[in-house]
Amino acid sequence: MRRRSLFLAAVPASLVALAGCGGNSSDSSTASDGASPSASGTSAPPPPKIVDGPLPAITAGTGFDQKPTVAKGPGDPSDQLAVKTVIAGGGATVAENDYIQANYLAQIWDTAKVVGNSYDQKTPLVAQLAQGGVFEGWRYALTGKKTGSRVLFSVPPTWGYGSDGNPQAGIKGTDTLVFVFDLQATFNAKSSAKGSEAAQDDAALPKIGTNTDGKAPSIEIPDTDPPKKLVSGYVIEGDGEPVKAENSLLVQYKGVVWNTGKEFDSTYQRKQLASFSLQQVVKGWAQGLTGKKVGSRVLIVIPPALGYGDNPPAGSGIEKDSTMVFTVDILAKM
Structure with a gap:
């Protein structure tokens, strides 16, 4: 008989996990x-x-x-x-x-x-x-x-x-x-971050919705040039353990392109959570989530050098050298 891992978790195809380190999403904790x-x-x-x-x-x-x-x-x-x-x-x-x-x-x-x-x-x-x-x-x-x-x-x-x-x-x-x-x-697909709202007072950065009803939070892109370096900050700060670089995570997330505001990937739209190893995602995700607390909602702004650069996934709607903006709810560490 074909054997299947006891801990295998369904992982939907997601853009963040298909590039960067060249691997596919991982299965869940063992x-x-x-x-x-x-x-x-x-x-x-x-x-x-x-x-x-x-x-x-x-x-x-x-x-x-x-x-x-x-x-x-x-x-x-x-x-x-x-x-x-x-x-x-x-x-x-x-x-x-x-x-x-x-x-x-x-x-x-x-x-x-x-x-x-x-x-x-x-x-x-x-x-x-x-x-x-x-x-x-x-x-x-x-x-x-x-x-x-x-x-x-x-x-x-x-x-x-x-x-x-x-x-x-x-x-x-x-x-x-x-x-x-x-x-x-x-x-489940309606799960959200839980914690205290953090200040979002930098007008040069996107503003993220703070709703915790399981619906996709809004992402408002400012009318400015995107930052040249990685940005990672709390929108909602949870009280769980800090994420380590070697961890796998269970998350809700939504991603848009800075220049157009166009959504290109979302667990909310698929109505299915995502799980993956931080060693198998684009560098901006791995660096942006490491150190953040479980239970939090995090804004990540990823410059091209830490995202897809000049080689975005075909059919993704992401143009070359695009800056990406994500809102990520860290539900659990695996």
Whole structure:
């Protein structure tokens, strides 16, 4: 069977990720202390029944976002999806095709061997609950849950690795897996930056809308020549961790050409978030977003030398030696 990364996230084609370093967009985070698991198969199995159990006990680390210790499975596991909300959160409801941010632990039912863990690395997983993108068991178990919740569930091979298992991770084709997920956040096409509005008092720079309703913010270009150097500044300053040059990000963004104000790329128009590595985008994006806080909206003005220069993508509507203006909402670090 064709194998698919467990953490694969749908990444729409975007202009910023097609040039610069010459690579394509990356997939999402692989926060794990072991071999990266992979979902099996080329077509989805039929939906499972959601049952109450049996499920093993969480014996230590019982608080939300504490690394849990989970006992061996009690007897034989269900051949369906056993799901229990251990801690009920009161946040946003996770929908299918959302990106979730969560800490998680995965182990084998029979042996309690841990095969995946984000807690030790202190880097939550960010993944999209899309059909064919992650374990089908994740999609069925987590859709409908609220952020702030801890969810304990078991996934038999049918909705996990299938009959091939994952020999690299020591998982047989007959192994049922047990997961604990602490759901921190959920993101979709209506997600926006969250934080404090920053002053936009430089008349020589574009002014960016500060709406946080999930709609595309406005970009007002001043009637002046564009700056010769990269400009990067907060429109809305979030309170998350600073972005590092080696990070991958989940974002909303919109890009226009300075001289014409013409929009050439937008996640808002596609109604789909974008994720990518900062090592695989144009230099202006990588430099402009490094150091900015997660949760922020950032204005980036990219001169030609840090954008596409004299070789813009064909059919993009971007002319040679164009200065580009972006508004970027940094939703999550991956």
